[in-house]
Amino acid sequence: xxxxxxxxxxxxxxxxxxxxxxxxxxxxxxxxxxxxxxxxxxxxxxxxxxxxxxxxxxxxxxxxxxxxxxxxxxxxxxxxxxxxxxxxxxxxxxxxxxxxxxxxxxxxxxxxxxxxxxxxxxxxxxxxxxxxxxxxxxxxxxxxxxxxxxxxxxxxxxxxxxxxxxxxxxxxxxxxxxxxxxxxxxxxxxxxxxxxxxxxxxxxxxxxxxxxxxxxxxxxxxxxxxxxxxxxxxxxxxxxxxxxxxxxxxxxxxxxxxxxxxxxxxxxxxxxxxxxxxxxxxxxxxxxxxxxxxxxxxxxxxxxxxxxxxxxxxxxxxxxxxxxxxxxxxxxxxxxxxxxxxxxxxxxxxxxxxxxxxxxxxxxxxxxxxxxxxxxxxxxxxxxxxxxxxxxxxxxxxxxxxxxxxxxxxxxxxxxxx
RNA sequence: GUGAGUGUAGCUCAAGGGCAGAGCGCCGGACUGUGGCUCCGGAGGUUGCGGGUUCGAGACCCGUCACUCACCCCA
Numbered sequence: 001x002x003x004x005x006x007x008x009x010x011x012x013x014x015x016x017x018x019x020x021x022x023x024x025x026x027x028x029x030x031x032x033x034x035x036x037x038x039x040x041x042x043x044x045x046x047x048x049x050x051x052x053x054x055x056x057x058x059x060x061x062x063x064x065x066x067x068x069x070x071x072x073x074x075x076x077x078x079x080x081x082x083x084x085x086x087x088x089x090x091x092x093x094x095x096x097x098x099x100x101x102x103x104x105x106x107x108x109x110x111x112x113x114x115x116x117x118x119x120x121x122x123x124x125x126x127x128x129x130x131x132x133x134x135x136x137x138x139x140x141x142x143x144x145x146x147x148x149x150x151x152x153x154x155x156x157x158x159x160x161x162x163x164x165x166x167x168x169x170x171x172x173x174x175x176x177x178x179x180x181x182x183x184x185x186x187x188x189x190x191x192x193x194x195x196x197x198x199x200x201x202x203x204x205x206x207x208x209x210x211x212x213x214x215x216x217x218x219x220x221x222x223x224x225x226x227x228x229x230x231x232x233x234x235x236x237x238x239x240x241x242x243x244x245x246x247x248x249x250x251x252x253x254x255x256x257x258x259x260x261x262x263x264x265x266x267x268x269x270x271x272x273x274x275x276x277x278x279x280x281x282x283x284x285x286x287x288x289x290x291x292x293x294x295x296x297x298x299x300x301x302x303x304x305x306x307x308x309x310x311x312x313x314x315x316x317x318x319x320x321x322x323x324x325x326x327x328x329x330x331x332x333x334x335x336x337x338x339x340x341x342x343x344x345x346x347x348x349x350x351x352x353x354x355x356x357x358x359x360x361x362x363x364x365x366x367x368x369x370x371x372x373x374x375x376x377x378x379x380x381x382x383x384x385x386x387x388x389x390x391x392x393x394x395x396x397x398x399x400x401x402x403x404x405x406x407x408x409x410x411x412x413x414x415x416x417x418x
Numbered sequence: 419g420u421g422a423g424u425g426u427a428g429c430u431c432a433a434g435g436g437c438a439g440a441g442c443g444c445c446g447g448a449c450u451g452u453g454g455c456u457c458c459g460g461a462g463g464u465u466g467c468g469g470g471u472u473c474g475a476g477a478c479c480c481g482u483c484a485c486u487c488a489c490c491c492c493a
Contacts, residue, residue: 001466003483003484006483006484006485057491058490058491058492059491059492062419062491063491063492080492080493109493111491111492111493113490113491113492114419114420114488114489114490114491115485115486116486116487116488116489117486117487117488118492118493119491119492119493123493124493125493126493192489192490206491208489256492257491257492258492267493274487274488275487275488275489276491276492276493278492278493279493280493281492281493282493302493303492303493304493305492305493306493307493308493309493328451328452330451360446360450360451361451361452362447362449362451362452362453363445363446364452364453365451365452365453365454366452366453366454367453368452368453369453369454370453373453376452376453378451378452380451381451382451390451390452392452392453394453394454397452397453397454399452
């Protein structure tokens with residue numbers, strides 16, 4: 001038997017309704033905040049991610065699905081959407097076309113990692129990006145969108161954390177301060193931390209090794225080393241969040257893994273999720289557009305993991321309870337009438353089902369019950385003779401004969417009551 | 419890439435060297451025009467895959483694949 005490949009999975013009825021609900025809410029929230037949907041290819045030139053996501057990141061160094069196509073082109077299944085969206089923004093000059101480009105995108109991403117709870121090789125993200133606005137108000141507005149999304153999905157036990165990682169000017173100063181403060185303690189940290197000290201000192205804050213914590217707790221905070229402009233910006237973001245009444249926790253240990261982040265970074269964490277507890281994360285990337293060959297334009301955005309949102313959503317999310325009508329027939333003549341009746345019910349907008357196999361009336365009722373039918377319409381010799389249909393409300397168990405034309409109006413009424 | 423745990427019916431799990439089982443679900447019947455509750459019957463298995471030990475392996479050993487969780491990293 002051929003199975004789905006590692007880290008990929010099928011989403012089946014019973015779960016797919018949660019996804020449909022999530023996607024509907026996501027689109028609705030994004031569009032209310034003025035974002036327009038953009039769909040980009042899942043496959044791009046490899047160099048887009050090497051330049052965009054960054055050579056220093058784990059994603060580029062070891063997680064990309066890259067190969068040479070039959071034309072000799074180096075291509076990659078996108079590991080994240082932001083570089084693609086920046087490319088589309090530049091390629092189609094969305095700055096001119098849209099004024100303030102606020103866009104969102106939903107789709108699959110691919111990373112070659114060991115799967116675990118909330119982490120897959122093919123996973124799905126909602127991305128929101130806003131280009132060209134430097135004012136910190138946009139940071140707060142994007143965070144507000146993210147917070148709104150999580151609220152409307154009914155997810156409990158969430159926490160927003162924010163930080164500022166500075167800019168090209170002040171970050172090197174902080175990195176130097178970090179290494180200076182570490183001093184003689186560096187050899188006492190774990191092997192991962194020693195590696196991080198050389199490649200990206202900021203990431204030492206990600207360490208979870210218990211023995212390292214006292215040393216790390218004593219390190220300086222990036223927020224205390226911001227340049228004048230970055231500090232003013234960060235203060236304004238926090239003030240706006242307070243104005244919006246969004247609870248947040250400044251976390252000097254929030255350091256994001258992608259090379260392009262500047263100034264504001266944020267994550268929303270869910271307590272129910274396990275080790276991979278970030279529902280969404282993002283921040284500013286003021287140098288990325290230029291890095292990818294465009295004009296000097298700032299940007300801010302976030303990516304939300306749909307698998308993680310689905311995991312964190314309440315049990316009963318996305319289960320609508322519309323009417324389900326089952327047409328039961330006895331005898332060949334009745335089956336013909338029943339076939340037309342289900343067709344007409346569906347045309348009238350109802351969810352309607354029929355038994356295809358001419359089974360016993362009992363079996364048909366059993367199936368109706370299993371399907372969660374709210375109503376069963378019975379067609380037998382008696383009903384055929386006088387042009388009626390017996391309608392049974394499966395929830396109350398009551399039934400009555402009705403003239404066949406009146407059944408639509410009756411069901412519409414029941415639908416309104418529900 | 420590293421570590422640990424787990425792979426038996428559609429699902430959840432028993433059987434720990436000696437006949438592959440239960441509950442739920444599914445199909446049918448009791449109830450020849452009525453679901454849920456109850457009772458009865460039935461279908462459904464290459465015990466993940468390959469090798470080895472043994473008179474005999476679902477079980478023990480080796481390998482492999484998959485799943486789960488964690489590390490790493492991130493959504």
